[in-house]
Amino acid sequence: MTTLVITPEVRDVMRAKLATVGEAAVNAIIAEVPSYVNALSGHMGENIRNAVSLALGGFISLASRADGTDLRRPGAAALEGAYMLGRGEARSGRSMEALLAAYRVGSRESWRQMASALVENGVDAATIASFAELVFTYMDQLSDASVTGHSDETASSGRIRQQLLDELARSLVAGDPDEILVRAAERAEWEPPETLTAVLLPEAQVGAAMRVVSPHTLRVDDLTGETDRVVLLVPDAPRRLLLRAVQGRQCIVGPPRPWTRVRRSYRRAVRALTLPEANGPSVVDTEHHLAALAVSADVDALRDLRARVLAPLADHTPTAREKLTETLRAWLLLQGRRDAVAEALFVHPQTVRYRVGQLREAYGDALEDPHFVREAIVALGFDHPA
Known part of the structure; x- marks a missing residue:
């Protein structure tokens, strides 16, 4: 059994630092554990702050007693709190790995902050070293309790909750009414x-x-x-x-x-x-x-529109029709700029001039009609369905 009794003066120094330590632990966890990236702005940030304060506060209380209490063993209340924290993290969808990482980072940062305060207040190195060993052992016990809680929650309700989450996802994809979606989210304990x-x-x-x-x-x-x-x-x-x-x-x-x-x-x-x-x-x-x-929202309508726009080219051979179609498309999209059309089609400008002449023969005044031009751009402006 390992004991360590701290003086009232040291106890008061450490208690005064608990709020600062909790904030530092939250910031470190957010910075280093991706699953907790939004913790600071939500209720989980407050949970972490409270957990740090309760854990270290409980340790300080034990260390303040002169009755030979084993500081490596947290009290029943602290262990129960850590156990429930593990269950809550499982319900929140965070993995056991994320939880353990949060404990490691939080414990390290908490001790860094606390040790700094002890040094500033003249606590000797031997006491600080003993204190560090006991704090980390104490936190390991709490970590083990949280892991047990996480495992128990996963085993007892993980499958059921996953089924509820699957049902919620299917309802969302199906576009069910709002009241059904809200109830499904509540049943799955999923925060919208x-x-x-x-x-x-x-x-x-x-x-x-x-x-x-x-x-x-x-x-x-x-x-x-x-x-x-x-x-x-x-x-x-x-x-x-x-x-x-x-x-x-x-x-x-x-x-x-x-x-x-x-x-x-x-x-x-x-x-x-x-x-x-x-x-x-x-x-x-x-x-x-x-x-x-x-x-392309209505594929059949797009096919029909394309067929109508290209109807005047029906008498040409398939090869000629394909070349005239790509020329018409480029001509419309590039606003009749012959050199730009030739560059886009990798042909000579004279070839463009010849093909446009064929298009004018086939379409007549339609090429100047804004209604036709609009429909042709819609029909030919994008890759079309087969």
Whole structure:
């Protein structure tokens, strides 16, 4: 058994530092443990501050007694608090690894702050060294209690809660009414964010992606039959950071939407599967393809419009029709600038002049009609569905 009795003066110094120590521990955990990045602005920050104050406060109280108390063993209340903290962290979706990292960082920073105060107040080195050994042993006991609580919570309710989270994700993707979504979130003990962003990606890339997005991200297999990709619903994700996090993965990122309206983000991401870029190796940011997605929202209508616009070329051979179609497209998009059209098509300007002459024969005054020009640009301006 190891004992250490501190004087009332030292006790008072340490108690006066508890608030400062708690704040420093929170800041260190936020800086070094990604899963706690938003802790300072939420209730978890207050929980951590309280946990530090209670843990060290309890240790100081024990050390102030001269009855031979073993300081390596926290009291029942402290152990119960640490156990419940572990259960709460499991319910919040944070992993045991994140919890242990928070303990390591928090204990280190707490002792750094406390030791500084002791040195400033003239406490001798031998006492500080003994104190450090006992504090870290004491914190290890609390850490073990939290790990037990985390494990018990995961074993007893983890599967049930995951089922509730899966049901919530499916309801969100299905676009269920708000009251159903709110009840589903409450049952799953999932705190609704301001926004959710839908991300579609292949099954093989889900694990890696889940390690770099928020731990509160919901996952659901796409049950609509429209795609074989997995859907991630990422909460309150700054767009630049989200795109950087999933860089190098074959995924489609929808727009952020209010959490009860995330189906709109999901639907846009699904529509983006029709884009040629969706089959490439890079991330597809739907915000960069709004025009293409808008004109392809009704694929049948786009096909019909394209057929009507190209009807005057029906009598030409397939090869000639293809060349005239690409010339008409470039001519409209480049506003009739012949040299620019020639450069875009890699042909001589005289070839452009000849083809435009053929187009004028086929279309007549329609090429000057704003209504036709608008329809032709919509029909030909983007890669079209087969």
